[in-house]
Amino acid sequence: xxxxxxxxxxxxxxxxxxxxxxxxxxxxxxxxxxxxxxxxxxxxxxxxxxxxxxxxxxxxxxxxxxxxxxxxxxxxxxxxxxxxxxxxxxxxxxxxxxxxxxxxxxxxxxxx
Amino acid sequence: xxxxxxxxxxxxxxxxxxxxxxxxxxxxxxxxxxxxxxxxxxxxxxxxxxxxxxxxxxxxxxxxxxxxxxxxxxxxxxxxxxxxxxxxxxxxxxxxxxxxxxxxxxxxxxxxxxxxxxxxxxxxxxxxxxxxxxxxxxxxxxxxxxxxxxxxxxxxxxxxxxxxxxxxxxxxxxxxxxxxxxxxxxxxxxxxxxxxxxxxxxxxxxxxxxxxxxxxxxxxxxxxxxxxxxxxxxxxxxxxxxxxxxxxxxxxxxxxxxxxxxxxxxxxxxxxxxxxxxxxxxxxxxxxxxxxxxxxxxxxxxxxxxxxxxxxxxxxxxxxxxxxxxxxxxxxxxxxxxxxxxxxxxxxxxxxxxxxxxxxxxxxxxxxxxxxxxxxxxxxxxxxxxxxxxxxxxxxxxxxxxxxxxxxxxxxxxxxxxxxxxxxxxxxxxxxxxxxxxxxxxxxxxxxxxxxxxxxxxxxxxxxxxxxxxxxxxxxxxxxxxxxxxxxxxxxxxxxxxxxxxxxxxx
Numbered sequence: 001x002x003x004x005x006x007x008x009x010x011x012x013x014x015x016x017x018x019x020x021x022x023x024x025x026x027x028x029x030x031x032x033x034x035x036x037x038x039x040x041x042x043x044x045x046x047x048x049x050x051x052x053x054x055x056x057x058x059x060x061x062x063x064x065x066x067x068x069x070x071x072x073x074x075x076x077x078x079x080x081x082x083x084x085x086x087x088x089x090x091x092x093x094x095x096x097x098x099x100x101x102x103x104x105x106x107x108x109x110x111x112x
Numbered sequence: 113x114x115x116x117x118x119x120x121x122x123x124x125x126x127x128x129x130x131x132x133x134x135x136x137x138x139x140x141x142x143x144x145x146x147x148x149x150x151x152x153x154x155x156x157x158x159x160x161x162x163x164x165x166x167x168x169x170x171x172x173x174x175x176x177x178x179x180x181x182x183x184x185x186x187x188x189x190x191x192x193x194x195x196x197x198x199x200x201x202x203x204x205x206x207x208x209x210x211x212x213x214x215x216x217x218x219x220x221x222x223x224x225x226x227x228x229x230x231x232x233x234x235x236x237x238x239x240x241x242x243x244x245x246x247x248x249x250x251x252x253x254x255x256x257x258x259x260x261x262x263x264x265x266x267x268x269x270x271x272x273x274x275x276x277x278x279x280x281x282x283x284x285x286x287x288x289x290x291x292x293x294x295x296x297x298x299x300x301x302x303x304x305x306x307x308x309x310x311x312x313x314x315x316x317x318x319x320x321x322x323x324x325x326x327x328x329x330x331x332x333x334x335x336x337x338x339x340x341x342x343x344x345x346x347x348x349x350x351x352x353x354x355x356x357x358x359x360x361x362x363x364x365x366x367x368x369x370x371x372x373x374x375x376x377x378x379x380x381x382x383x384x385x386x387x388x389x390x391x392x393x394x395x396x397x398x399x400x401x402x403x404x405x406x407x408x409x410x411x412x413x414x415x416x417x418x419x420x421x422x423x424x425x426x427x428x429x430x431x432x433x434x435x436x437x438x439x440x441x442x443x444x445x446x447x448x449x450x451x452x453x454x455x456x457x458x459x460x461x462x463x464x465x466x467x468x469x470x471x472x473x474x475x476x477x478x479x480x481x482x483x484x485x486x487x488x489x490x491x492x493x494x495x496x497x498x499x500x501x502x503x504x505x506x507x508x509x510x511x512x513x514x515x516x517x518x519x520x521x522x523x524x525x526x527x528x529x530x531x532x533x534x535x536x537x538x539x540x541x542x543x544x545x546x547x548x549x550x551x552x553x554x555x556x557x558x559x560x561x562x563x564x565x566x567x568x569x570x571x572x573x574x575x576x577x578x579x580x581x582x583x584x585x586x587x588x589x590x591x592x593x594x595x596x597x598x599x600x601x602x603x604x605x606x607x608x609x610x611x612x613x614x615x616x617x618x619x
Binding site: 014017018021024025028029032054057058060061062064065066072 | 120121122124126127128130131134165194215216217
């Protein structure tokens with residue numbers, strides 16, 4: 001059910017490899033992810049396309065690494081738009097990203 | 113293998129680091145381009161995984177700088193990118209990136225790429241190292257040759273006895289025999305009394321003057337010291353200057369100008385010139401100038417030990433005397449090859465202050481005229497004497513001289529050992545049997561040392577490599593002596609050598 005939110009196979013493999021470091025990874029992702037979502041809000045309010053692009057890019061990468069595919073996909077759309085200086089749908093994309101992030105966070109809390 | 117991960121995102125660093133640690137790599141990480149450069153210099157990683165979009169300094173700029181810092185080494189840089197457009201990828205290549213890895217990471221591809229690049233960099237770095245080693249060997253060989261030349265100069269040319277004419281006053285400091293330099297400042301002067309001309313070649317001797325009447329003329333250096341230019345760049349062009357009877361030539365090494373006192377002050381060219389000028393005005397006897405300079409310098413340094421070569425020569429151009437000397441030397445008195453022999457023995461204390469070779473050369477000339485005195489004979493005598501002294505009495509190992517460091521060490525050891533030597537002797541016997549045009553000269557050197565394993569001499573290694581050749585040369589100069597002599601043999605103990613050298617009157 002949660003495979004769209006997060007790929008548990010990837011996470012389980014990471015947990016196996018990283019052992020004690022895995023908790024740090026989850027914590028880092030949740031803390032950095034929250035900060036990136038917040039920074040995104042600020043950048044969108046200020047309409048600074050390069051910042052939006054950079055933040056979305058980073059969040060896209062880290063979420064993909066953890067198997068958070070839905071979050072990564074929505075970030076990719078926003079990054080692409082920002083790269084073309086198209087911010088018309090930015091607020092809408094932001095909501096999607098924020099929701100996807102919350103879902104990942106909840107899923108992580110539930111499973112690990 | 114040490115891998116540097118550069119990414120501003122902590123999650124990425126953790127995930128990538130975890131994968132690579134599991135593959136057995138050592139991981140260090142940086143969170144921006146500048147931190148990557150700093151860490152690169154401190155930690156010397158073997159491979160770098162580089163994110164592109166980062167604050168402070170992006171991956172492109174960091175890569176450019178790291179590639180410059182890598183110099184001759186090959187440190188592969190793999191760009192981590194989710195960008196797939198051609199422009200971004202071509203920029204990765206332009207700044208010196210070696211490969212890409214697209215996010216999200218596929219572990220199999222990641223490991224495969226790192227292993228491939230590791231092989232490439234091993235190959236490259238090994239090749240590079242071999243190239244450098246080869247260059248080092250070539251340079252060593254060249255240095256060995258130069259040292260061989262330097263050794264000849266030190267061992268044979270700088271023999272104080274050969275400068276004994278009455279019109280030459282000479283002060284040679286011990287350091288002038290060998291002070292570790294393979295570059296030599298030198299000034300050659302020739303007094304041509306038939307044309308009243310002084311011919312000179314000055315290569316970096318700082319204080320060379322002609323004192324003429326009340327004028328002081330500097331014999332300026334227009335050449336580099338010996339040993340810097342190759343044969344092609346060397347100029348043997350002489351400078352000419354008119355001389356008059358009773359002119360004086362003053363030659364000094366920089367060791368006098370730079371003679372130090374205990375306060376670190378230098379004697380300096382000003383004090384040196386003052387000595388010369390005071391002589392010009394006072395019109396004193398010729399011996400006074402020489403003593404005056406040395407005395408002034410000694411007063412200045414006040415007993416402080418000098419490390420550089422302090423050498424001073426004052427040559428008096430007394431035309432009559434020189435002409436008389438030239439006639440004596442040039443006289444082609446007819447010497448008939450005859451039967452004779454002599455034997456000399458020098459004990460340890462005598463060896464500290466006497467160089468027997470000029471003495472023997474002189475004796476040979478007195479007996480058989482200049483026909484016998486050839487460069488080859490002088491070389492043989494010098495080599496044999498050095499062997500007896502260096503290896504026989506002092507027990508120095510000739511192998512030392514095969515490296516540049518050892519070469520320096522050899523001469524400083526020699527000086528110390530010579531100073532503290534308190535027993536031993538070298539016996540030199542020379543005998544001539546006349547032949548039709550000259551004679552067969554039997555030369556025997558015997559020392560009181562332990563000798564050496566002569567059996568090693570009996571089996572010449574075949575083929576003789578350049579290295580062996582050089583070793584033998586620096587060893588006992590035996591190849592050289594062998595090529596000049598009819599025969600050479602050692603006693604079993606190895607402390608007595610006998611050579612037969614044939615000389616000819618017609619040479």
